[in-house]
Amino acid sequence: MRRVSIAVLAFLAASFAAQAQVQSVKLITPRLFGHFIGDILKVEVDVRVDDGVELVPASVPQPGSLNQWLELSSSQVESGSDHGATLYRFYLSYQTFYPALDARQLDIPGFTLSFKSGDHIYPAQVPTWSFGISPLREVLPPARESGGAYMQPSVPPAFYDTRWDACRALGLAGAGLLALALLAYHLAWWPFAARAHRPFAQAARVIRKDLANEDARRGYRDAIIALHRAVDQTAGHAVLPEDMPGFFAKHPAFARMQEEFTRFFASSQSLFFGDNLVAALASFSSVDLRRFSDNLAAAERSAS
């Protein structure tokens, strides 16, 4: 925030040629009065130079104490092209520690920046500028009963009413939980994993466990039964293969898997009624069974 701007054209004591290399030096200062001990004064210095002229980095003032009461706390520079010239902008932060007893002017000393072009060095003088500093307390305060009375209370923190924010946060958290619950319901996660109208999702889980059974024959058998029960639950009654046209009519989401259902039932018949595990596996392997149950669970999810 700049309250005061001072433009200074630096006509340096260097040669005429050098004058032409540094086009202008512009100082932008904060307000020039009403500062107190500990204040930070932010100054910007714009130096416009001809293209091809470069800053000598060593000439940039480095942070550190300048005198007993003044410290350069930071110093940064950036540059850019500006209408056929190069603009260097310096950001300088001064902090004053002057314990003023009365209002008075203090100087911030100027300094010289160096630029070079080839073998030539071109100085640019940043001028001294002054600001007004004020005391924090009276010179002769009236007598008080206790020393603590001279102490002024700190500015109380502003009160921000956070009730609305808290309500909004609670509301959003509730909405988030609700969304999570809906997602869990949709994907049949716990605690909705066992709900009755997602029998295929439940079966897919059971089948995965069954197929991991050490006794592969038993696991396969249990997995097929699990899928049978899921079909039964979805239909609402025990389903035999010849009932499948009615099943598809009632649950069209599964109709595209007709061919897999046919193979599944053929496999089941071979296993349970033909006592022929080899034929069953040839018709519908464990991998087929797992994929089929996953596909059924997905179709069930998309249909709901």
Place this chain on the structure above:
Amino acid sequence: MTAVPTRNADGSLVAWRQQALDFEREVAKAVIGQERVIRLLTIAVFARGHVLLEGDVGVGKTTLLRAAARAIGGDYERVEGSVDLMPSDLLYYTYLSEDGRPKVDPGPALRHGENLSIFFFNEINRARPQVHSLLLRLMAERSANAFDREYRFPYLQVFADRNRIEKEETFELPAAARDRFFMEVGVKTPSDQETRQELIFNQRFHDVDALVATVKEGVIDFRQLPVIAATIQKYVHASQTLQKYVLDLWSAMQAPASVGISFPGIDMARLIRGGGSPRGLSYLVRGARVNAWLQGRDIVLPEDIRSLFQEIIAHRIFLDPVYELRQEGLTRDLCAAIFAAVPAP
């Protein structure tokens, strides 16, 4: 699932199956619009079971049986049930011969001897229980005693028709008698207009003798039937899973509430007084094996059981007298509910 020959070394089941399908086709020439009935009849023939027919008057039951008898070969006999019919009337009849002397000749049951293939008892419930008794002996043992000797009928298959319309002067078959029938087949009037029109306007169906004559004779040799039936039962496989399924069905039938079956306004604990019998269930499996064989399979599937359950089991389910008047609808619903409730496998 494998084809029939794998379990029957010489492949004769395949050849016999072709004969069975030919038999169906020949019978279908004489009786149209009754495909299901003809299939059930074929199953009964190859399961060697006696059949109770039920249906409206004039739907072609006699024609059906005559056609079947012609296709099987062997002799056909028909008896009309009546209130004054006595057991002896089935076995012999007496008359005065030309020379004026009384004579006794074998009656309808004995007349054909071992060649008797199909015996049709029309309106069985018009006959008295004494007659039922004799008939049950004929059915169960395929034999009868008369003229101081035993007559055997190794190829006999009894068909009986129940008149369900008139109730007066009828003697309803007792439970034990009904249980001896392999299946009860309902012969309904064809429902589609085309068949109805054909039956009414096509003169081919007006002369029953000529119609039956169109059926090829002896498509199957009736003397072979017991062997074929036994072979089917031996080679068509009923797995442990299927056996358990049938037992589960039986349990569900005896205690429907145990598998969650309930009908509105019905006390399920009281509904069933008798739910099938071991004989009934064994008949069911026997029929299912034949059905599987006719379908070209050598394994029995739950579908085979279900497709015959109504015909083989329903007439063996006895309800509490309170629900007797609703017997037909309730047993039909019960059969359907049992299959909906009992999972397979």
